[in-house]
Amino acid sequence: MSDENGVPQAWETLTTETAYDCSAFEVVHESVRLPDGTETGFDTVREPEAVVVLAFTPDDEVVVIEEWRQAVGRTNRGLPAGTLEPDEDPKTAAKRELTEETGYVAGRVEPLTTVEPSNGLANSVHHHFVAHDCRPTGERNLDADESIRVETADYDDLLSALAVDDLRDGRSALCLLYYDRFEGSER
Template sequence: MRSSPRSERDPLEEIQLDSAPVYDGVLLKVRRDRVTLPDGNESVREYICHPGAVVVLAVLPDGRLLFERQFRYPLRRAFLELPAGKIDAGEDLLACAQRELREETGYEAVEWQYLGVMHPCIGYSDERIEIFLARELTHVGDALDEGEFLEIVSFSVDEVMSAVHKGEITDAKTIVALFRGLPALGLSIKQSEEK
């Protein structure tokens, strides 16, 4: 007698019973799902659907890192962050990273390395951000989207790490990209702090 295959289901998994749209915006969509919990009870989950994004850790020829200073309306202030942007429907991840770097900063890169993915707000969104490292940059001129305003600045790794530790850089995708990218540059977080 053959035994039935063991379930691969995570014992913490919540099973969707039904799903309904709450809001359908230009960028974001909100859904409300009814789910069965691991103990068999039911609950409601509301979450934001996001198309995904890329973030680029771009290294200038002198070793400085390329940053943007951009006003972020929900928090009503400007932030220092790495170049990033939304993935268009059906767009290749690398093509998106290349497009965003060019549009926002005016730079193109010869060398690209994929560093991984992060999920910035797992409690209320399905957003994912794909992380890339770009080297051998050449300035070719920016091509900002209409209504997009930002300043391009550069910092040494030490200046960036100091700004993170002082709370001057608080953007999650930027901090994670630095954490993932510094080893690819031959640096560790500890080494950069010691300099």
């Protein structure tokens, strides 16, 4: 890959080693050569792809979760989300995660967008979906480290919560704003 003047931009990876590995992610250290020939190190977080689900009930309420987030030391309010299983397609994962975390089953699931939220330091890929006609007819199946409270909320109230820093989960914020900007008129 080159810039507009034909100067190469891609880094050459010389070596790769896992510096830390746990069940949710790994930290990888690479020795790289920059386009100007400089050799340096670069650390990256690698994790499975994830899904985020904006789930509407038949009466247009949004299914919302509250979950403790150790990294920030507080309970966060947001949308159901989770990682893909090996060889699982994102739409299947969205349906599964919605049911596992909330007990809601979607009548219809459609893709919204796919983003790389932290591509300066992680290989994270988040697939955002909107689910319609969601009903609490499934069985929750939380992971051992999940403690989730489920509720429903008014869509416009959630958008307002973003404006006053009452909904700070970045995945959820992006999903709501993307839907509002590009898909919301279809509601």
